[in-house]
Amino acid sequence: MNVEALKAAIRADAEIFAEKIARQTITAFAEELKGLVTPGGPAKSDACKIEGCPKPVVAKGFCASHYQKARNKAKAREAKKLEAANGEPAAVPA
Numbered sequence: 001m002n003v004e005a006l007k008a009a010i011r012a013d014a015e016i017f018a019e020k021i022a023r024q025t026i027t028a029f030a031e032e033l034k035g036l037v038t039p040g041g042p043a044k045s046d047a048c049k050i051e052g053c054p055k056p057v058v059a060k061g062f063c064a065s066h067y068q069k070a071r072n073k074a075k076a077r078e079a080k081k082l083e084a085a086n087g088e089p090a091a092v093p094a
């Protein structure tokens, strides 16, 4: 085998290898993006309903950080309600 033929063979192999890696990278990236979009949720073009927040919606119209804040507020409200109803045999909400 002469050197030129060997070089050509190596180049061809390298090209196939590079294409394989590129495809894997693109596929992995696409999978990652899919995971970021809530299935059946709002379109990813929707922005958080908090004014001035440009982050994409994750749940109930909020972005991840504002949804977390809203959840914490709701939890605090629920805790206060339970406190107020303390002593009564009220069912504890899940």
Ligand SMILES: [Zn+2]
Residues within 6 Å of the ligand: 048, 049, 050, 053, 054, 055, 062, 063, 064, 065, 066, 067
């Ligand atoms: Zn937000």
